[in-house]
Amino acid sequence: MGLFPEDFYSNTQSAxxxxxxxxxxxxxxxxxxxxxxxxxxxxxxxxxxLDAVIVQSWRKIYIPKFDVNNNEGYSIYGKNFGSQINKLIGKGKNYGETFAHQMLVECLVDNVYVTGINNISTKLEKSSYLINYTMETIYGNYQDSYYIPLD
Known part of the structure; x- marks a missing residue:
């Protein structure tokens, strides 16, 4: 018998x-x-x-994160699922620009399928502003937009 067991290489492959x-x-x-x-x-x-990542990101953005203190969101998804982007509704554009990137990262980046958010830009349109961003995934990048009402 050698230094290593016979299944040494197959165990490495399994890992x-x-x-x-x-x-x-x-x-x-x-x-x-x-x-x-x-x-x-x-x-x-x-x-x-990528299509599955897009579906899951839609759910994560449009489902409010569960907040037991304010009785918001859906407890079925757990405390880490969803977004707090709805908290930007009614705030000014400057406030949104300050927190939009952080909220998108917390909501979407899982370090498995979604690895980053970049190219964020905002644009004022009538009574809402538009957040444009690029989601970096293991399947490629995806550009998306999200409208936030200001009133």
Whole structure:
């Protein structure tokens, strides 16, 4: 018998396989309403990769983070799921510019599928302002926008 057990190399290979990130899958949704999409046989449509990241990011942005003190959000998702971007509603543009990046990072970056948020810009449009940003994912970058009403 040698210095290492016979399955030394296969154990190393198994460890590498365990560290691989599984392909992200989720139900397809209408990005305007959040409604699940169905195929012609009335089965839920499944999306993978970047499309699944987009679906999950939509949910994370549009579902308020659970706050037991103010009875906001949905406890089913847990305390770390969702966003606090709704707290920018009614605030001025300067306030939003100050906190939008931080809120997007806290909401979206999971360091598994979404690795960063950059290229944030805001634009005043009538009674709301628009936050444009790029989400960096392991599947590629995705540019998105979010409208926040000012009144």
């Amino acid at each position: 590498k396989v365990k560290n691989e990130i599984p392909l992200l899958k989720d139900y397809a949704i209408d990005l305007k309403t959040g409604e699940v999409l169905y195929d012609e046989n009335n089965n839920e449509i499944i999306v993978e990769g």
